[in-house]
Structures are given as C-alpha cells and as structure tokens.
Amino acid sequence: MNFPHNADEQRYEAYQDGxxxxxxxxxxxxxxALLTHTEISPEHGGQGYGGQLVQGALxxxxxxxxxxxxxxxxxxxxxxxxxxYLELVHPNQRGQLSMEERENS
Numbered sequence: 001m002n003f004p005h006n007a008d009e010q011r012y013e014a015y016q017d018g019x020x021x022x023x024x025x026x027x028x029x030x031x032x033a034l035l036t037h038t039e040i041s042p043e044h045g046g047q048g049y050g051g052q053l054v055q056g057a058l059x060x061x062x063x064x065x066x067x068x069x070x071x072x073x074x075x076x077x078x079x080x081x082x083x084x085y086l087e088l089v090h091p092n093q094r095g096q097l098s099m100e101e102r103e104n105s
Contacts, residue, residue: 001014001015001016001049001052002014002015002016003015003052003053003056003057003060005057005060010025010026010027010028011023011024011025011026012024012026012053012056012057012060014040014049014052014053014056016044016049020041021040021041021044021049022038022039022040022041022044022049022050022053023038023039023053024037024038024053024054024057024072024075025037025038026057029069031065031066031067032066032067032068032069032090033061033066033067033068033069034068034069034071035057035068035069035070035071035072035075036071036072037072038050038053038054038072038074038075040053050074050078051078054074054075054078055078055082058079058085058088061088062085062088066088067088067089067090068088068089068090069089069090069093070089070093
C-alpha cells in the first residue's frame with residue numbers, strides 16, 4: 001500500500017498495485033490542516049484502506065509539525081479509536097469532537 005502526498009491537489013492518495021483506491025482531502029491552513037473528506041472506492045471498501053490512509057496522512061502531518069482539524073467524520077472516528085493521534089487535533093477542536101486529551105503520567 002502506497003500513500004503519496006499530492007500537495008498540488010491538497011490530498012493524500014491511496015494506491016494498491018498501482019491503482020488509486022482512495023484519497024483524503026484537506027485544506028492547508030498554514031500551521032494546521034483541515035481534513036475535509038476521506039473516500040475509498042466502493043470495490044475496495046471494508047479492506048482497511050481508509051484507516052491506513054488516515055494513519056499515513058496523520059503521520060506525515062505530525063512530521064511536518066502541523067495541527068489538524070478533522071471535519072471528516074471518518075478521520076474523527078479514527079482518532080477517537082487511536083488516541084495516540086489526539087495530540088495533533090487543534091485544542092479548540094477537541095471539545096467539539098468530544099475528544100479529551102489523556103493526562104500524561
């Protein structure tokens with residue numbers, strides 16, 4: 001599985017065997033990225049590509065030092081299931097998404 005960042009189109013793409021199977025679209029807001037939509041082709045749905053795509057995008061955004069604003073319900077759900085990415089969510093958005101950061105011990 002390959003997840004290239006297409007900065008010109010403001011999206012992360014998912015490829016399997018050279019075929020594009022999905023994309024995660026975003027809007028670049030400077031120090032943050034507004035994650036607006038995730039889509040996996042119907043014939044590739046239910047195979048875990050969406051989660052892998054979101055994880056790859058979040059890891060790349062983390063490396064870039066960007067915060068995220070997850071408008072896409074799929075991304076918000078992924079972060080709720082994987083709280084290790086909660087630190088990337090812009091603090092102003094955590095409450096709106098019913099996300100609370102775990103206290104570090």
